[in-house]
Amino acid sequence: MEAKEHLHNLLNHVWNRKVNRKLSLQLKQGLLVTSLPKGNLQEAEEDHDFAIDSLAVLKKMNKAGLSYEDQLNYAFLQEYLLQESRKVDLWWAEFPVTPYTLYWMNIYAQTLFAPFSFQKKDDMDRYLHLLHEFGDAIYTVLFKLQAQAKKGWYVPIPALPKIIELLIQLQQTIPALLTVTPTRLHRLDKSVSMSFSEQVDQTITNRIVAAYQELLTLLQAQEYQSACPERVGIGQYPGGEEAYRHLVRMHVTYDIEPDKIHLIGLDQVRQLTEKMRTVRESLGFQGSEAAFMEHIKTSGRLYAKSPEDVEQRYHFHLNRLKPLIHDYFHTIPKSIYQVKRLDAAYEASVAYGYFDPPSSTNPIGTYYYNGSGLETRSQLTASTLIYHEIIPGHHLQIGLQLENQQLPAIRRESMELTGYLEGWAEYGAGLPYEMGLAHDPYDWYGRLLHERFIAQRLVVDTGMNVLDWSLQQAKEYMAKTTIESAEQIEAETLRYSTESPAQALAYRLGYLKFRELREKTEKSLGSLFDRKDYHEAILSPGSLPLYVLEEHIDHFIKERTQ
Incomplete structure (x- = not known):
């Protein structure tokens, strides 16, 4: 055979x-x-x-x-x-x-x-x-x-x-x-x-x-x-530290030590905090970050008045993107998407929302958002969130993967490779700002705020699970590096330490890998670089372990330069 x-x-x-x-x-x-x-x-x-x-x-x-x-x-x-x-x-x-x-x-x-x-x-x-x-x-x-x-x-x-x-x-x-x-x-x-x-x-x-x-x-x-x-964190249990390392490898899909992840997180948070300060200064605001958030509250930008208001904001950002999407992608999914509120009975157990991809029995990709507690649920990051979940994020990538009949079924239906799936969604969520949709500095500030939220996970997840951080220490760090409520910080820190350790690492580490591969491709190809071709090379194989994706991009570069 x-x-x-x-x-x-x-x-x-x-x-x-x-x-x-x-x-x-x-x-x-x-x-x-x-x-x-x-x-x-x-x-x-x-x-x-x-x-x-x-x-x-x-x-x-x-x-x-x-x-x-x-x-x-x-x-x-x-x-x-x-x-x-x-x-x-x-x-x-x-x-x-x-x-x-x-x-x-x-x-x-x-x-x-x-x-x-x-x-x-x-x-x-x-x-x-x-x-x-x-x-x-x-x-x-x-x-x-x-x-x-x-x-x-x-x-x-x-x-x-x-x-x-x-x-x-x-x-x-x-x-x-x-x-x-x-x-x-x-x-x-x-x-x-x-x-x-x-x-x-x-x-x-x-x-x-x-x-x-x-x-x-x-x-x-x-x-x-x-x-x-x-205490929290799985490192305290018999065999827990080894299990955490297995979980890191499973979600990130390349080899990296927890202490290195922790240092990357600290550096990323520092860089993003500085970028946020620069945006505040460009708006003529000289006060602290906390004072700036109070300023935004009074402007009406921070909180939605109703679930309908949440949906309206999402659709506003998606509609702005539609005329530009073909400048960045050769192919987009045939399947359509929609935004719907979660069943109210389940909102207490779902922090933000989730994307339900299209399938053979349901051809519509749906982002279910949490419409409860809007008085404390910031909408400053609404643009980057919906770009992450729908287009150019999850719906675009998963939709193309599910429609790709050249892939074996096990690859076409694969939803387990967190590093690729969430890394792409984070990378995709950043593309609209590259497209010029960051003309509103408040939207750009929201994007940076979101990036910092994702980056701080590298610090607190590793901190609580293997670096002897207490729950209180993690909460205090999150309070300084996010705008989340005390209730949300409680839910997030328990998620990282008890519910799904290491899973949240894949978002920022995956994003950084996608950015690294793009920069490598741009540098290697020079004038031959075409962003639509690059995105086709990234998306056409469907989700891959990130170490395999890196080898695949090396192959793509070699083909283009021979």
Whole structure:
């Protein structure tokens, strides 16, 4: 068998297994869901074993005999399998009860159970089976917490109140999404549907609600809480520092030490603070940064009056960009985009918002924004935020990737390479200002403010997780380097230290890598440099590990200079 055929067989094999084990991919492709992942250690061990076996197969291939495109496929698959091979170590290092790690419960309830269609009796049997498995998955959260405790991993005290509050909310809201009303069963025999409804109600009460209650009982117990550390950061736990280094590598996708990241962050914050001072002076303002923010408040620029006002601001910035986009890109996605407010019930657990990319079942990319607490939620960074989320950020990049039929499915549907995805979104969010849309100095100031917010993450994330920073120290640093409210700073510092350590590093480090590669390309090509060609070279392969992307740009430069 030729190396190409061997590689593509493995790509397809890994992809099919990924689809079979990931609910979001099944729903995205409109497939019939027959089982749910549990998130237990056994699944992590199976993923690890599969990855090790597949890596062994991959290494036996004649890589030198592959075309350039297939060498990219090889590198992508190798990185994916390396990350899968660390599943067991990272399973232990992730608390399963944070707002980020519990979000799957809302996704399951809203996208699988609430819209479930009942056409025949088999659908009722499948629904009951999935409902039981949903209960099993909740109990897995409980069992994981108990197993982690035996290894010395307890949820930090500062994170407990929000976690308990969220679990109480889920216990109250999830059952309503799982309940099956009689109108949904109108196609089925009434006596059968009545019996089915009773079974559903019993399962919800005895399995789902009970599972939430057992979770709450564990976390609220004096025995558990007395063992919880006052400190935050995973470096304090057995094996935590090594796990953090694995997480850095997973999200950033190139090798870099935490202490170096910390120093880069400090330097970036210093540079951006100086740029912000220069903007203030250009406006004739000689006061402090805090005084300038008070000045902006009185101008009405800082806060939106309503969710409709938020959307109007987003659309204003997007509409300004539309006439200029083709000057920077050869290709833009065919899929359209929209901006919508989050369901109010979930706004408390989502800090800002999130982008939901288009798919075969939903061809519209949607940015869901948080429309609550507008009196403390600054809109000064609205332009750079919407450029990050929509165009030229996530929607442009992900849309092109999903529409690229030349890519194998596993690459076309890849959403795990945080360094590339968030790095591109940050790089893309800066392009409108290069296009000349920074004529309003307040918008430019907002961009710099946003960049500094992203840069300070490099400092506090590494600080809390491996450099012995206290939570209070991190909060004080954030208070000096952001305009976030005390509540938001609380949420952000817990996110970096407890919910998803190292994930937030990928935004600024990814951005810096994209800028570095562009500067390298401009310098190497000189008069031959064309920004549209460069962006095509960056975007056409879809998301890649950043070390592979760097090799790809070297290849692009070599081709242009030969």
